[in-house]
Amino acid sequence: MTVTPVILPVSSKQRQFDALVRTLSGDLYRYAYWLCRDNALAQDLVQETFLRAWRSIDSLRESDAAKAWLITILRREHARLYERKTPPVSDISEIDVQDESGMTPERAGESGMIRAAMLQLEPKYREPLLMQVLGGFSCDEIARELNLSGAAVMTQLFRARQKLKAVLLGKDEAELYELP
Amino acid sequence: MNCLEFRRQLAVDPKTRDAVFLQHKQECPRCAEAHARAMSFEASLAEAIAVPVPANLADRILFAQATEQRNQARMNRGRNRGRWMQYAAAAMVLIALGVVGYSRWNRPVLADLAIAHLAGEPLAMTSHAAVPDALVQREFGMRASITMPNVPTGVTYLSDCPLGPYHIVHMAMAQDNDPVTVMYVADHHQAERRDFNQTGWFGREIPLGAGTLVLLGKSAQSFDHLETVWRDAVNGPRLTGL
Ligand SMILES: [Zn+2]
Ligand SMILES: [Zn+2]
Numbered sequence: 433m434t435v436t437p438v439i440l441p442v443s444s445k446q447r448q449f450d451a452l453v454r455t456l457s458g459d460l461y462r463y464a465y466w467l468c469r470d471n472a473l474a475q476d477l478v479q480e481t482f483l484r485a486w487r488s489i490d491s492l493r494e495s496d497a498a499k500a501w502l503i504t505i506l507r508r509e510h511a512r513l514y515e516r517k518t519p520p521v522s523d524i525s526e527i528d529v530q531d532e533s534g535m536t537p538e539r540a541g542e543s544g545m546i547r548a549a550m551l552q553l554e555p556k557y558r559e560p561l562l563m564q565v566l567g568g569f570s571c572d573e574i575a576r577e578l579n580l581s582g583a584a585v586m587t588q589l590f591r592a593r594q595k596l597k598a599v600l601l602g603k604d605e606a607e608l609y610e611l612p
Numbered sequence: 613m614n615c616l617e618f619r620r621q622l623a624v625d626p627k628t629r630d631a632v633f634l635q636h637k638q639e640c641p642r643c644a645e646a647h648a649r650a651m652s653f654e655a656s657l658a659e660a661i662a663v664p665v666p667a668n669l670a671d672r673i674l675f676a677q678a679t680e681q682r683n684q685a686r687m688n689r690g691r692n693r694g695r696w697m698q699y700a701a702a703a704m705v706l707i708a709l710g711v712v713g714y715s716r717w718n719r720p721v722l723a724d725l726a727i728a729h730l731a732g733e734p735l736a737m738t739s740h741a742a743v744p745d746a747l748v749q750r751e752f753g754m755r756a757s758i759t760m761p762n763v764p765t766g767v768t769y770l771s772d773c774p775l776g777p778y779h780i781v782h783m784a785m786a787q788d789n790d791p792v793t794v795m796y797v798a799d800h801h802q803a804e805r806r807d808f809n810q811t812g813w814f815g816r817e818i819p820l821g822a823g824t825l826v827l828l829g830k831s832a833q834s835f836d837h838l839e840t841v842w843r844d845a846v847n848g849p850r851l852t853g854l
Contacts, residue, residue: 546660
């Protein structure tokens with residue numbers, strides 16, 4: 433009656449994978465969340481991304497590049513699976529329940545405002561910003577990944593920040609403070 | 613670099629480590645001020661982007677990968693093929709139903725794992741023969757270093773199984789016509805006792821000894837009784853009147 437489990441030796445490959453999941457799944461989830469703006473879809477997307485990553489983990493040479501590599505896989509998976517399922521912006525308010533504990537009220541207020549503004553941001557502005565802030569991509573890397581010119585990426589990064597600052601500071605002030 | 617070039621760079625990539633950029637910041641107080649404001653905004657932005665990550669996300673992913681690995685290994689070996697095909701099929705159904713693949717914020721992960729595991733082991737619920745106490749004692753001794761002088765009566769199934777990242781003693785107990793699955797998770801201590809009810813299953817998670825006892829059934833009728841007998845079996849009977 434007793435079924436003895438198969439004990440597989442823990443390979444160095446498995447250890448590497450475990451470490452990737454433990455250290456990077458949080459940021460990958462955040463990236464996925466802002467991409468599809470839905471918690472359940474985001475979790476599914478991250479899981480699918482890591483399963484794909486596992487199947488091709490031999491192609492990952494340096495662990496420094498792991499985050500960018502995973503984000504690239506995640507973006508492809510998102511395009512393949514979920515682009516059409518992304519909820520319209522109007523559905524989001526109910527899902528967007530956030531834990532603000534540990535922040536000063538001022539910070540929590542700012543974060544809330546920026547989050548609301550992020551949800552409204554067009555994807556063409558949101559994605560380069562996520563790649564830069566969450567993924568640590570350089571402008572050149574973003575350009576390569578999105579198939580855009582470097583100048584176009586810089587414009588989008590500039591505008592993305594302008595739009596978010598406008599929410600915090602009021603539009604005119606935001607414009608003033610960037611351009612001397 | 614002049615001020616205009618600095619401000620452009622600042623608006624596009626404020627965290628750049630570019631040497632010329634950093635040098636201008638050193639030399640120009642007004643741009644240094646603008647840089648400080650930009651850093652404060654970047655801090656707010658980073659905080660806003662860092663939405664809370666669901667608890668157990670990493671465990672879920674590792675569980676999914678381990679399941680895939682294990683299925684692969686079993687298939688390759690061609691052993692127990694029928695059983696594992698059945699398991700894989702059941703797992704697919706559960707994934708399609710969203711039980712395993714992902715779930716809502718606060719659904720307890722042990723519950724997901726236990727329900728999914730049960731689907732892969734249909735024999736567990738149909739066996740009626742009593743399992744000898746000695747076998748139960750041996751499993752608890754080996755898996756959880758628990759000495760159990762008095763084994764609860766009515767154990768009809770016994771197996772030691774992997775459960776996601778954990779290891780369990782998997783049992784079934786006949787309770788009238790309503791068998792209850794009893795899993796002792798030897799290497800995971802749940803902080804809180806709690807009841808759950810999902811996808812047609814009633815369940816209870818009970819911190820017990822160094823591990824967690826999970827009860828799972830089509831009704832919760834006998835849970836209180838089973839909780840008492842398993843607490844007594846693991847901890848020794850409570851002394852009344854003290
Ligand atoms: Zn200057
Ligand atoms: Zn089992």
